Amino acid sequence: MPEEQPSGLPKLKRKPLDWGFLVVATLSFGSMLWVTLRDGFSVSQHILAEDVWLFLTILPKVALGCLIGSLIRLMIARETIEKYVGEGSGLKGLAIAALIGTLFPAGPFTIFPLAAVLMVSGADRGAAIAFVSAWLLLGINRAIIWEMPFFGTDFVLFRFLVSLPMPVLLGLLARASIFDDFVNRPPPGEGKA
Amino acid sequence: MIVLAFTLALVLIAAALAFAAWRRSPALLTDGFSDAKTQFIHLLPRLAIGVLGSGFLAHLLPKETILAWFGPNSGLLGTALASVAGALTPGGPVVGYAIGAASLKAGADLAQVMAYVTAWSLFTVNRMISWEIPSMPARVVLLRVAVSLPFPFLAAWVTALVR
16 A cells, blocks of 8 residues: 555646647648649549548447447546556456556546556556556557548457557566666656655 | 447447446436537547548558558568657557558558557657656656567567468
């Protein structure tokens, strides 16, 4: 049990300017303009029709993904997650951490602070890394909403199969005692062990 | 077929969750719907622009260059380049997927795209700087990156084997 409250945790920051969106918008409209100027209006129109069709076919899945994400987020309290992953020891702890990282629908502004809290409340670095890696590689919510539209179901399922064992393996690897020194050495200028 | 089965599975999961939420309290279900609606509306323009871009981008990407760098014969160097590109691609969820899908259409090898998407998921420098390092002990982040480094190569290798 931690003796002091995790008061030193970083506060949730406001989402900074959505650079990703700006980059995509510039790329998208830029390339549309370029195609239209270079190859003519009919080529451009043909691509546009394909894109619109793709967009329409993925909408139901995106809507379902949003609904599933919202319901899970509302029904599973953060404390529950802390409790299960916080106990994280042994292989079972890694597996639970990975499972929760896979299922828990949240953005980076929730996941990383949550992983930090988990470490304060007893999860070891292996469990924290399994949790974060599972969210990064296998996060189901993101896969449904973002990845499937672009790559299709087959690609995503295949990538999932390949990545499935990784969070637990990475957690195990991170636990290796050769890393003890590296992680425990206090960084200069900060008292955090 | 698999797409239909998957969509059906999603419907079932959503229905089961909605039922569970309603049993706990009908207000919870209403909250869930309104939360989902907010998120959906937030996502729509981003997704629309991303999908739009991936089609046009794929048309513009120089096929010969993509084939030479990331095509079926690009080997380990192609995987390495794809992984570095993945790490350097900025964070938002649309960017990496849009670029990956566009290069796949333009002739990049599936294994290299797998490496790209995996590296982008694991190492996006931009996301690490804005979210991960401020929230977590920096050494744990470094350790995570260090143990994950081989994985894009592994993923590409498995993809090439299976295909």
